[in-house]
Amino acid sequence: MAGIVQFENVGLRYGHGDEVLRDLSFTLAAGEFYFLTGASGAGKTSLLKLLYLAQRPSRGVIRLFGTDVVTLPRARMPGFRRRIGVVYQDFRLVPHLSIADNVALPLRIAGVLESEVRDAVREMLAWVGLSHRADARPPTLSGGEQQRVAIARAVIGRPELLVADEPTGNVDEAMAERLMQLFGSLNGLGTTVVVATHDLTLLNRIKAAQMMRIVDGQLHDPTGALRFPPGRGAA
Numbered sequence: 001m002a003g004i005v006q007f008e009n010v011g012l013r014y015g016h017g018d019e020v021l022r023d024l025s026f027t028l029a030a031g032e033f034y035f036l037t038g039a040s041g042a043g044k045t046s047l048l049k050l051l052y053l054a055q056r057p058s059r060g061v062i063r064l065f066g067t068d069v070v071t072l073p074r075a076r077m078p079g080f081r082r083r084i085g086v087v088y089q090d091f092r093l094v095p096h097l098s099i100a101d102n103v104a105l106p107l108r109i110a111g112v113l114e115s116e117v118r119d120a121v122r123e124m125l126a127w128v129g130l131s132h133r134a135d136a137r138p139p140t141l142s143g144g145e146q147q148r149v150a151i152a153r154a155v156i157g158r159p160e161l162l163v164a165d166e167p168t169g170n171v172d173e174a175m176a177e178r179l180m181q182l183f184g185s186l187n188g189l190g191t192t193v194v195v196a197t198h199d200l201t202l203l204n205r206i207k208a209a210q211m212m213r214i215v216d217g218q219l220h221d222p223t224g225a226l227r228f229p230p231g232r233g234a235a
């Protein structure tokens with residue numbers, strides 16, 4: 001399958017510090033499901049930020065949907081970002097909007113008919129078990145509930161690429177299973193999914209998933225190809 005994301009010798013440093021990501025070269029295939037694992041501080045969030053265009057690399061080439069995004073003019077960034085759903089580690093909900101309006105945001109930005117927006121929001125809130133909180137404001141929700149809203153907002157527009165940073169860090173095991181099913185369904189519809197997590201129990205929930213492990217800022221594979229867990233074989 002075609003590469004939806006290509007990194008070539010990518011490095012990232014913040015300010016004048018040492019590089020926190022080094023020599024990243026890999027391709028993500030369209031329609032695949034990837035887990036990104038690694039110890040705290042290894043660089044998972046930094047790598048995801050490069051993927052969802054919140055950060056530019058200090059060196060190297062990143063191609064997204066076939067386009068070099070490192071040299072992309074700022075004016076073209078929003079068009080690219082709309083093709084990517086993001087579940088931020090800190091949720092980033094809009095505090096003065098209701099839960100339903102937060103979830104509706106990607107569809108409203110895309111100009112979807114209001115009657116369709118309402119149906120889609122109702123369906124999404126039911127999926128994440130929050131139908132009864134549709135009119136609440138984010139600050140009145142628990143951390144786990146806010147995380148579920150963030151997930152509903154990220155997936156509702158069926159993005160081409162979904163990037164999720166510890167998306168089940170605040171929910172119980174049953175909800176984590178349900179959310180992984182949701183990601184799996186989206187993946188079944190063609191979305192490429194990248195989930196960063198510490199939670200190794202998640203990895204077994206998506207049987208066909210591929211693993212990327214980051215160790216101290218480097219993908220743990222000297223060839224730059226994606227690494228698979230022992231016993232699963234190579235790509």
Ligand SMILES: Nc1ncnc2c1ncn2[C@@H]1O[C@H](COP(=O)(O)OP(=O)(O)OP(=O)(O)O)[C@@H](O)[C@H]1O
Pocket residue numbers: 014017020038039040041042043044045046047198
């Ligand atoms: N904005 C920043 N400015 C300076 N250094 C940063 C910044 N963000 C991250 N870092 C550093 O980059 C390194 C990688 O951090 P990152 O958040 O990507 O790791 P992580 O694997 O996502 O960790 P965790 O699992 O704890 O979220 C760390 O050493 C961190 O201190």
